[in-house]
Amino acid sequence: MTAAAPENAASGGNEMTGAGGPELRELYDGFAAENLTPLWTQRDDLMPPSPAPRAAAHVWRWHRLYRLAQRAGDLVPVGRGGERRAIALANPGLGGAAYATPTLWAAIQYLGPKETAPEHRHAQNAFRFVVEGEGVWTVVNGDPVRMSRGDLLLTPGWHFHGHHNETDQPMAWLDGLDIPFSHYADTGFFEFGSDRVTDYATPNFSRSERLWGHPGLRPLSGLRDTVSSPIAAYRWEHTDRALTEQLLLEEEGQPATVEQGHAAVRYVNPTTGGDVMPTIRAEFHRLRPGAATATRREVGSSVFQVVDGEGHVTLGGKRHELRQGDLFTVPSWVPWSLSAEDGFDLFRFSDAPVMERLHVARTHLEGPEGPEGPEGDTR
Amino acid sequence: MTAAAPENAASGGNEMTGAGGPELRELYDGFAAENLTPLWTQRDDLMPPSPAPRAAAHVWRWHRLYRLAQRAGDLVPVGRGGERRAIALANPGLGGAAYATPTLWAAIQYLGPKETAPEHRHAQNAFRFVVEGEGVWTVVNGDPVRMSRGDLLLTPGWHFHGHHNETDQPMAWLDGLDIPFSHYADTGFFEFGSDRVTDYATPNFSRSERLWGHPGLRPLSGLRDTVSSPIAAYRWEHTDRALTEQLLLEEEGQPATVEQGHAAVRYVNPTTGGDVMPTIRAEFHRLRPGAATATRREVGSSVFQVVDGEGHVTLGGKRHELRQGDLFTVPSWVPWSLSAEDGFDLFRFSDAPVMERLHVARTHLEGPEGPEGPEGDTR
Amino acid sequence: MTAAAPENAASGGNEMTGAGGPELRELYDGFAAENLTPLWTQRDDLMPPSPAPRAAAHVWRWHRLYRLAQRAGDLVPVGRGGERRAIALANPGLGGAAYATPTLWAAIQYLGPKETAPEHRHAQNAFRFVVEGEGVWTVVNGDPVRMSRGDLLLTPGWHFHGHHNETDQPMAWLDGLDIPFSHYADTGFFEFGSDRVTDYATPNFSRSERLWGHPGLRPLSGLRDTVSSPIAAYRWEHTDRALTEQLLLEEEGQPATVEQGHAAVRYVNPTTGGDVMPTIRAEFHRLRPGAATATRREVGSSVFQVVDGEGHVTLGGKRHELRQGDLFTVPSWVPWSLSAEDGFDLFRFSDAPVMERLHVARTHLEGPEGPEGPEGDTR
Amino acid sequence: MTAAAPENAASGGNEMTGAGGPELRELYDGFAAENLTPLWTQRDDLMPPSPAPRAAAHVWRWHRLYRLAQRAGDLVPVGRGGERRAIALANPGLGGAAYATPTLWAAIQYLGPKETAPEHRHAQNAFRFVVEGEGVWTVVNGDPVRMSRGDLLLTPGWHFHGHHNETDQPMAWLDGLDIPFSHYADTGFFEFGSDRVTDYATPNFSRSERLWGHPGLRPLSGLRDTVSSPIAAYRWEHTDRALTEQLLLEEEGQPATVEQGHAAVRYVNPTTGGDVMPTIRAEFHRLRPGAATATRREVGSSVFQVVDGEGHVTLGGKRHELRQGDLFTVPSWVPWSLSAEDGFDLFRFSDAPVMERLHVARTHLEGPEGPEGPEGDTR
CATH class of the missing domain: 2.60.120.10 (Jelly Rolls)
Known part of the structure; x- marks a missing residue:
């Protein structure tokens, strides 16, 4: 037997399931009877070119x-x-x-x-x-x-x-x-x-x-x-002061923020400097009025909650207005960016420690103005 | 409002869903319309006393x-x-x-x-x-x-x-x-x-x-x-020799095996001494003729394949005969033990590195003769 | 040749150097000419039963x-x-x-x-x-x-x-x-x-x-x-408050101090939770009026400075009165303990990170009343 | 008082000791009486621009x-x-x-x-x-x-x-x-x-x-x-085979050696992949006939022993012929390079783990033909 043509193998398998005649049908019945499933009929779904989450950005x-x-x-x-x-x-x-x-x-x-x-x-x-x-x-x-x-x-x-x-x-x-x-x-x-x-x-x-x-x-x-x-307890007084100082340092020309107008802290375990818990990362982000973040894709998922101010999130290309208390999810590899009307405070938590500890974390950075901006792919 | 009686809260919630009158029905409809789900109706299933895997030992x-x-x-x-x-x-x-x-x-x-x-x-x-x-x-x-x-x-x-x-x-x-x-x-x-x-x-x-x-x-x-x-490539020649030596050392009265008659090696990354890959552990186990392992429960799941010899596995209390090439799964927290007819060689792989890196690993050890044997609960 | 009697080998070597006759003298001259030194004449000094520091407790x-x-x-x-x-x-x-x-x-x-x-x-x-x-x-x-x-x-x-x-x-x-x-x-x-x-x-x-x-x-x-x-900069305001809280927690019956009446903090690198620098550990110790520490021996050396209050240090069995600003050294394995007249504040720095990173750290703990107290030897 | 001119401070201090008149002499006597020593008279020696070891390359x-x-x-x-x-x-x-x-x-x-x-x-x-x-x-x-x-x-x-x-x-x-x-x-x-x-x-x-x-x-x-x-025990059979394979792989055009014609292995602790002991690194180096290494300077010291073959070492610019069994020392930051007459095998041990664990390791690489070659300074 020779190797199948590229397109035929996967879809061919699928086709055969339906149309492939009694022999193939018997084979697939045999699989089912023995609690087996072929890879070739579902490889595409199981192993997509990049993460194709079922979870929605919502x-x-x-x-x-x-x-x-x-x-x-x-x-x-x-x-x-x-x-x-x-x-x-x-x-x-x-x-x-x-x-x-x-x-x-x-x-x-x-x-x-x-x-x-x-x-x-x-x-x-x-x-x-x-x-x-x-x-x-x-x-x-x-x-x-x-x-x-x-x-x-x-x-x-x-x-x-x-x-x-x-x-x-x-x-x-x-x-x-x-x-x-x-x-x-x-x-x-x-x-x-x-x-x-x-x-x-x-x-x-x-x-x-x-x-x-x-x-x-x-x-x-x-x-x-x-x-x-x-x-x-991680008190608001400390979080607020840390973010305020980052923005003041930025005004003084010092490196302190993640990107222009975007201050952020991670809550950490003081015994290690690492995440607060082995499966959950927690962060707080603050944008100056009018500031916008770059667009990022990350392996792993997040939940954000607006704590103060108003602004927008763009999730997979769709823009949503946000007010205090609103929550949204960012599934794996969905591009996201934030922009602030006035000062904009958001709490974020994610499964990033899981991704990092298992060495599957990847981040892709687009510019704030889309694909023309500076890019990077870290793995 | 006072706290509900212990039994009522969860089942009560369920009951109310059905029988709770129009107000509750309206509440649950409201949840559904907003993509929300109450915890109290499903806490039991989501958070069981100990792992209750859907996966079967098979x-x-x-x-x-x-x-x-x-x-x-x-x-x-x-x-x-x-x-x-x-x-x-x-x-x-x-x-x-x-x-x-x-x-x-x-x-x-x-x-x-x-x-x-x-x-x-x-x-x-x-x-x-x-x-x-x-x-x-x-x-x-x-x-x-x-x-x-x-x-x-x-x-x-x-x-x-x-x-x-x-x-x-x-x-x-x-x-x-x-x-x-x-x-x-x-x-x-x-x-x-x-x-x-x-x-x-x-x-x-x-x-x-x-x-x-x-x-x-x-x-x-x-x-x-x-x-x-x-x-x-981890060659059979090395694996076989390492197991043979463990059993010989045991015969000489030296500490070398996991337990009496049970030799085992883990395949490791030589740059760290840790698992070969961040999500998969691989091990090889050999039992002397007539030997039996203790009964273990572990958080996380495994797949075993018999490589040589004959014996039995007891999975969740049920005994299965095994021959060369046979495969079986051990879901999380299902008790398992092995016993050998003649020499019994098994390859095992598991998600243990995931459990350990996320600090959710636990092992419970019963004696080879069941709960009367020596026990241990490591967390 | 048979093994020498225990006492003779080392001292014997020394003796031989002087009195050992022409052959031995020629041998030792040969060593010197080739930039060589025998172990047996100095093993005792080079490898004492426990650390015998030249540095003084001063x-x-x-x-x-x-x-x-x-x-x-x-x-x-x-x-x-x-x-x-x-x-x-x-x-x-x-x-x-x-x-x-x-x-x-x-x-x-x-x-x-x-x-x-x-x-x-x-x-x-x-x-x-x-x-x-x-x-x-x-x-x-x-x-x-x-x-x-x-x-x-x-x-x-x-x-x-x-x-x-x-x-x-x-x-x-x-x-x-x-x-x-x-x-x-x-x-x-x-x-x-x-x-x-x-x-x-x-x-x-x-x-x-x-x-x-x-x-x-x-x-x-x-x-x-x-x-x-x-x-x-690690500010006094924070150090003082941390120590004050430890003593208050102790009064409330909570575990917080090192030992009764003895509060202490280590200055740490927040990115790791470890020491501030790879070769130097820095700590601050506070004793309640009348409190005394256990007697400790540690591998590695320290310098203390009194920051406030009055008290005593016992160093290798000798008691010294201490006032604000006074400094003292604790060489390796010299037993030391502190006692406070009134509140007693001390800054300490040491080479403990060197000892720990090279896995030569050992601590021996005697009771505050000497060898009758609780003891421990950690390695 | 204003700051002294650069040259005056240190030497000035020295001069003053001798010629500085009664007041300074009294000050230095006071230091001595109190077990104190000024920095300014010896800063140069204590803190040289780069390591100035007393130990000789020998x-x-x-x-x-x-x-x-x-x-x-x-x-x-x-x-x-x-x-x-x-x-x-x-x-x-x-x-x-x-x-x-x-x-x-x-x-x-x-x-x-x-x-x-x-x-x-x-x-x-x-x-x-x-x-x-x-x-x-x-x-x-x-x-x-x-x-x-x-x-x-x-x-x-x-x-x-x-x-x-x-x-x-x-x-x-x-x-x-x-x-x-x-x-x-x-x-x-x-x-x-x-x-x-x-x-x-x-x-x-x-x-x-x-x-x-x-x-x-x-x-x-x-x-x-x-x-x-x-x-x-790390057996010669394994060391020899590892080095032989590296040179064969190099001949096949594969990356395997440290540099052209220079194979080397480090002996490691299999539980960590790190050095065999916390204070000592052990390595084995093999040069092809006619091969030469780059010239390196490293913080920390080494001892080499020739195990087989003949060649030369250049130590601090001086060339030494070497035969089987010969030993030489490389003090900190002394430039060294090797060249082989015929096949040249050397065992090396060093204090590199100390330097790395305390984060003071530095390496400087010159080309095999001296400062014109490729350079690098890693810290």
Whole structure:
């Protein structure tokens, strides 16, 4: 037998399945009976020239999410079993699964006045980001952590955690987890904890911050590196100041920003300088009024939330207006860029640590004005 | 509102969906309209107490695979487009997808006399393991690599490769790849190369072996660590000798084996001592006649192939007889153990590097006689 | 020939040299003529049972150092060639070399009113610690860095740096470098820079602090790890607060201190979580009034400076009273412990990163009350 | 006071010491009384523009060493206390210390017929290299290791070891250790062991080789990385074959050698791919007849031994003829190059791991014809 002509092999296989006569049909039936599948009929789909994600680039509007979350607050109790009043972004390309992207979970969680979400722990890594509101404490392995606007709060895998609302007002925030990856790869463990949180104290600063929240300093009682960051709360005050300084340094002609008018920080584990958790990267981006980013493609997926200001995102060539609280997903290899009306603040989380640790990360950079701009392909 | 009773929250949510009256129905319709999904109705499924894989522990019989592969050799050409005459294990729990496990691809590839499989490259990591036969050379980035019984041959991501059969006999072997992970996480790139292989030479040893195949020695021209192993071929001669020595050392009372009567080696990247490729671990296990392993549960999934001898595997409590060439899958957290009739040789590959790099690996060890034996839970 | 009796071989060798008759004398003369030396006559000295440092545990009094530095300020100009008005601790055990320990340099540097110390750079790693005073800026690779009481200022290898005093008062501080190691191992490079500092601005915060001094945050413009810390100034405000919080947490019953009443931080490189420079570790220790540390022996050497309070150090069994500014050295494997009269603050630097990177670090812990206390030997 | 003129500061300081009048003399006396030393009088020596080693580039002739070693065999017993009949290269620049370079010890060790060198262990890392002879076994942590021509044998820190000669012929070999570094940095520990070796068996292969000496394979019983290589013996057979293959590959037009006609391997720890021990690098170099290397300068020091063939080394511009067994030292930053008469085989060891781990390594490459050739400066 000689090698088939290029075009024939794949489609030929497909054709044969249908039209290929009784012998081929018998072969394919044999495959099916033995739990086998040929490569040649599906190679194209399984191994595309570049990532062809099923997940969609999609925008969710915060005011609609919030309204539905409020309604859920009226109708659905929070408690043991369901555990959380969290409403997840279900990517329209992923067939109804409660997944923002193949690897990432993003949800709005809503806690009514005086409510408690009971304690549990799971192997899945989790964080909360607070786009508005205050008055809730999350208790992580017994350490009460205040949740306020602009804060990033971590609940790394296998840490017990519950939440309680001290106030007469409801509060809602963004939950991010690696539930989809964990479900896909069968890595999850889950345990119930206390029905109430173990400590109802409401300190301004968690013990983790008091021990770890000093720049460039490490307690001698904490010399063993930890898989995830030991800092439970990354406060808005620090994030805001870091971004402000980057833009001021840029004005002074110093290298400080990612690109003109675009300041950004990554939240890191102070014991390693690396990502806060092994499967999730968290960053904060700020654009000056009128600034625009280059267009990037990256292997791996992200979720962004607008924290302040107004602007646009261009996702796969389509432009979307964005306001405070709005969320959007960027699937693998979909080109994206941001532009700011006035000052524009965005929180971002992604599965980049997965891609980097498995050495499949790639980034492609186009210029801010499209393919004419400076380009680069890093692998 | 107070916290719901433990049982009510989750099931209650479900109930409410159906029976919850018009208000709840309206809420859930609102979720659907906005591409949202509540956590509380599916928390149990998404976050089980321990991994609850959909993938099945399943055994495929080599003689049946081989017969179907032969038949495909008669009926289906190999060539550009379909690229390879490879027939993949389709795990019965994974809905017909050509996946041995959620992360791993395993296929029998069949190349007829004098055939050539054209060159291509892809971001996906690949290897071949030869359970029987000889006469094919795989050409990896221009380096011709002989394929013979017992050899492990690597084709790390983005290396061009094609195969050609020099003989008048067909040859079949096991292909292993991370296609399922790559497809899931949208990390794949693919490029066609030469329609013929770039070098039809048939040396006994590849250039990579001549440069890198000397124990404990590293060429000064190769001081930069590589993501994947630079060794293209791991020869049976070395594997067999390493296992033989372990069993002899055990007889001499020296620590050498994994457990009594169980020798094993891991194939490694000599530049790091770590796994041969960032997403795939490869090992070879040998049991003495009559020996049995402890029962293990591990996070992550594996595929085994019997290379020689006869024995049994107990998978999730069910015992299967095994002969040369037979393949079986071990999904995440399914207990497994092996026992040997006579000498029993098995090749294994797994996604363990993914689990370890993302810090979700766990192993649970039961004794060879079940839960009464020594136990351990490592995390 | 049979093996010699234990005692005879070494000393016997020595004896033979002198009294051993003409044949042996001829042999030893032959060695000398060929630039050879026998091991057996000096094995004991070269390879002692445990480290037998020539360097002494010694205390230097700040008020005496300061008075001599003042006098040098009157008599010795600062400028190109000599470069710095720095007066080094010369360990009495090291034969007059300007070395505090075999690996570490410690000096008091004195800069008169309006003086400038010209710019240069060297492969040697350097830092300054300010025990008192203010008004000097050090300019590191063009970035002006304020020097104030309690601050640690870094000048990692091959960074240009100069200092200038803006005030009408002199200022003195502690310089720490790895000059002895560099001189010993022949690793040093040196280059002159500008005769004046390149930037006479006097900002409160260096650009490095504005970019890097935010806890748990890393600029996206600084994702490449650096060998030494990118933070030029570790401010007293942060160090003091970190130590205060550790003692408060201890009072609340939380794990935070090294041992009862003993708070401590390590200064770290935020890109890695490791030491600030590859050859020098820097730490700050605070003891509550009345507290005492355990007695430790460590491989490697340290220099301490008292920053505040009064107390004692016990060095190799000998007790020394300490006041603000006093310095002392701890050679390898010499047992040391601290006790506080009132609150007791000490800055410490050491060659511990060298010991750890070369895998020769060992620590032995005795109890605070001597050998009856809890012990440990870590290797 | 204003800054001094460049030339005046340093020399001025010196001058002042002598001629500077009573005030300065009093100041310097004050320094001396307080164990202090000024920087400005010695900055030039302590911090030269580039490394200015005291150690000399020097050649020792094997036949002279061997003759003296034989004579020592007649006159000096081997046994407890002196421990070894080892005669060390004493670098003529290092004031008579038994140091080949500031960091490295190199000695010829001589063991007479049927002699035993008793067991001991020390924190110092050690190896033996055999330039000629056979018949001795070294017993490392109880594992008997045959010593034969061309073999490298390891005794990493804190491994018990002794040697015994099974034959009626004496045997001599090269010992390499980090004694000078250990003595300098006060890191050494030493313990006596058994007066006789613990196992007088004479197997062809050590247990360590049987477990670890298989290319690209790692025993599952040895998954924990080790600080030093677990391979006790690197056999000539493998080294020779690796070098032969590199030269053959070069002839085939493949990249394999360091530079034209210059093959080289590094001995590595298979658990990491890095150096065999944390303080010592070991390599083997082979030049084709007539080949010459580029001229290199490197931070750190080396010792070479000619294992076979004849050629020359040019050290700091001076050419030396070399024959089998000859040894020479290359101090830090001294330019060196090799040229071969006929085939030329050299063993090399160095302190390069120290330099790299402490980030002070630099290499400067000149062309083989001097400064006109291609250059490079890597830092």
